[in-house]
Amino acid sequence: MNDDGYWIIRILLQRGLALIYLMGFLAALYQFRPLCGDHGLEPARYFMRLVPFRDAPSIFHVLPGDRSYLIFSILGVFLSLLALCGITDAYGVFTSMLSWFLLWALYLSFVNIGQTFYAFGWESLLLEAGFLAVFLGPSGTEPGWQVIWLYRWLAFRVMFGAGMIKIRGDNCWRDLTCLDYHFETQPMPNPLSRLFHRLPPSVHKAGVLFNHLAELILPPFFFAPQPVAAAASTVSLLFLGSIIVSGNFAWLNWLTAVICLSPLDGTLIARFFSLTAPPMVPQAPLFTALTWGLFILVALRSAEPVLNLFSRSQIMNTSFDPFHLVNTYGAFGSITKERYEIVIEGTEEDAAGVDANWRAYEFKGKPGNPDRIPPVVAPYHLRLDWLMWFEAMPGQAGHSRWFVQLVIRLLEGDAATLRLLRENPFPERPPRYIRALYYRYRFGRKQWWDRELVGEYLVPVSLEHPVLKLVRERYRDGDR
Template sequence: MEWFTASGYWLSRLVFQRSLAALYVIAFVAAANQFRALIGANGMLPVPRFTARVPFRRSPSLFHLHYSDRFFALVAWGGAALSAAVVAGAADAVPLWASMVMWAVMWALYLSVVNVGQVWYGFGWESLLLEAGLLGLFLGNARTAPPVLVLWLVRWLLFRVEFGAGLIKMRGDRCWRDLTCLYYHHETQPMPGPLSWFFHHLPKPLHRVETAANHMAQLVVPVLLFTPQPVASVAAGIVIVTQLWLVASGNFAWLNWLTIVLAFAAVDGARAADVLGLPRPPASPAAPVWYEAVVLAFTVLVAVLSYWPARNLVSRGQLMNYSFNRLHLVNAYGAFGSITRVRMEVVVEGTADPDPGPGSRWLEYEFKGKPGDPRRLPRQFAPYHLRLDWLMWFAALSSLYAEPWLLALAARLLANDRDTLKLLRRNPFPDAPPAYVRARLFRYRFTGPRELRETGAWWRRNPVREYLPPVNAAVLGGVRYEA
């Protein structure tokens, strides 16, 4: 069927699939590096405890069949290796069916991780990566031209990501409607980046322009993705530029990068190749009948499952970052329906004093990404995902004890647990564990230009209250956290 493929989008598919596979590499490596402390057999939220109470039908995962830390590491590093092979072109060097198997294995392995990851994997970009991975599977490889239907499904996914985010803002916090949200956002976002201080100090009129431009990029431009070329390519370009602005201003794991990857699939590859002076590839053979049938069946499935996210877009009670099925096939997306005006941070400290009192010396644990030492410039980690740091931001928004997994964290710090300490930037007790740990809540504000010059501090902070009172190993013995 001539209408089935779009040979001019060969470059679009190449960029989409290779870049998407690179993000899978990052996701698997992040899982491999962090799982032991978070969800390992002796972690804060152990997978075996989760699978014992949650059946397979509610969380499909290989780890319902078997779990050990060694097996999880094999899955994570194996997924990273397979993804790296796809980045290197392995999926284009094998028959079409084998390429699809490679993508299917990548997707199934990461689905297995996400579905037992519990609160540590409760982010919208996990579902987005899984949904995009399935689209990568059905886009085929160099043995055939890209299927038109799947290219449209990629645009439909990008539309839901952007339009859903735009609607949740307009329905949410008033500051999005009066264009003042960015007076606060660069300072109070979950994990500021090295340029966030500078973005925060832009003139307020420019912040209003930023907000208005964001509304245009998320509420108007996504509709243009469904128009003929070159308008669709221009729309995709605007999405890419907008997302690069977000990359520069903060750390949102792979959310922005994945949105950029999705946008590339809407670019007219033939025109882009001509502009770049790339030679055109040889004509692709006709798509096999079995492949056409599989793509048609998948398209029908996505169309049926799209009912729920489409209804969600027009609902007054719009859900943000929600999966309507356990396979994360067609999801609802959105971000920052409300904006935090004040930045709170939980600062975790320990002391060697066996009987802490007013004169005890408390030393602060430093995290890799979240603000701590006021003199430390925030670092850029995205697209890598620091899960503990992100959850610490949510903990700061909660009331006392609202995040009981902090007790599990405290218990591991009291034991100088090696896997937990790997998630931190600095352990103030390298030789022997502390006798007590505690957590205090601080308010953080960016310093002004003059204060930065005089003190070298990027932040000023003021204590608010005690978050977790001093606890020792005896108090926390047998602590368990049920998600």
């Protein structure tokens, strides 16, 4: 089979994946312990008592605890940096395969015990793409076409799955009005989101058509001969770039863009930048056999994702095995039409009345203060901020367990939890009471957001509240 400059495609895939792994392990380093650590909002130690290793493979079943979470997240950051610099792929097949396998196994260990805070589709996407990277081979070995084409197969499933879930889902994808709402109601807007929201309706309709082109029409052409495959990939990358600049979607679109590099024509790229292929030796027979084994494994494991892809009851972002090897994907099958936000406030006063001096907790990424311009955080992932967006969705049945734990930690003045927030309005001592107000947010004219109070999401509570006392006692006793 024609090489198509696979050596340069391999470099792009490896460096891109290393960057995404770095974002993932940095998030684990700074967020996993306050979220899922021994004293976190959803402690993984309780989860591992209930879910056996075979159902959630993780090194932390053997080495649990905050010290292990810290050590292995640092190790993940270190390995990611080595891969980003190309060091892991400069010393032969064994070093390359071991390095990429460790990155995959370490990240799998965090995902499988991360519970709600790791229940995002891009976790499985990183694990599937990361497992394929084990077989890309080092820079001194000829690349195999099989793995590059498995990345094309992954790119097809990600993009086409997203297109199918949309066209089957919300009517606004069919009447071309989804972008009239999306930029304002997306999980975490960025500084350009308001500008995109105010584009004319005709531009929004054109944007939806562009979405359908990129996700429904172009993906089959990823398997076409060059230059057709490269052209389809280039348009898809432009589409993904438009999403990246218009919102904060963690590394979802960044990682998808990396995977969509696989159909590009590496020979054309090398010619354009005057690059010369480095000296490479043929693959060892054992490595070639392993590559074919991977190819067969993915082919066999693709049956369920393909059936789901063409099912009328299509589900999105689902793994069919605990190793997240071949998954099904899809995003934004439905669009929220109004934005709601939960604003958590505290007071030091003895009486928690309306006239008390309430001060708001500001999050790092999610909207709060109406005058604050949304920051750029992607491809980094602010997990608590994302969960607050889900918590604020209309129709939620009660408060999530992690939200109750968050309120308790704020009342306790827990330093680790407070580091997840932008600022602590009570630096001297924790508040006596916490409440949560429920607002409807819209992009404003004079200030960044206009907001309208809808009601109370959580009535004022203190640590003496009977429910909070019960939760704290069960938490201390290890009973969920």
